[in-house]
Amino acid sequence: MDEQTHQNINQSEEVPEQNRQSSLSESDSRLLELGGFWIRFWAYLLDLLIIGSITRMIVNPIFRLLDISLTDGSMFSAISIVSAIIFYGYFILMTKKLGQTLGKMIFGLRVIHLTGEKPGWDTVIFRELIGRFISNFIFVLYVVVAFTTKKQGIHDLFAETTVVREKSVRQFFKPTFSKFNS
Secondary structure, eight states, rough: OOOEEEEEEOOOOOOOOGTTSOOOOOTOOOOHHHHHOOHHHHHHHHHHHHHHHHHHIIIIHHHTTTTSSSSOOSTTTTHHHHHHHHHHHHHHHHHHHHSSSHHOOOOOEEEEETSOOOOOOOHHHIIIIIHHHHHHSSSGGGGGGSSSSTOHHHHHHHHEEEEEEHHHHHHHTGGGGGGGOO
């Protein structure tokens, strides 16, 4: 069963004085519903399916047309480099522009910065490139989401982000929700 508990996003961390104005109110009685391990797992699998489909429908035919090997298993082969660019590009661009990937959209999830702001380029690149790179090499690190109070994966901890249910974001940030759509 998915651990969809209601938790205040700032319940376990004190916000530094200089960030206090822009962070989520500690005394705010409204709560965000955090995206737990299982729903994030299914959203990630769906994203992998989408990325794999893009690669197989677009990249593979082009490589075959240009007679470039699709079976070379080295890390620096053309197919590995292009696949990595598509993988990381998908997560970076979707998260920055929309605040969510297609998998997260389907499951009603959104990435937010712990301050409540829309994540900037630096945060998104750090989360999606560096954090995912580390998590992909040590895949078991994705399980960290199930055990942290803010349901954060290693990549979220690095970038100070978390994943929340989109409905709760709309309710919590009613006056400023337009920030997430720009």
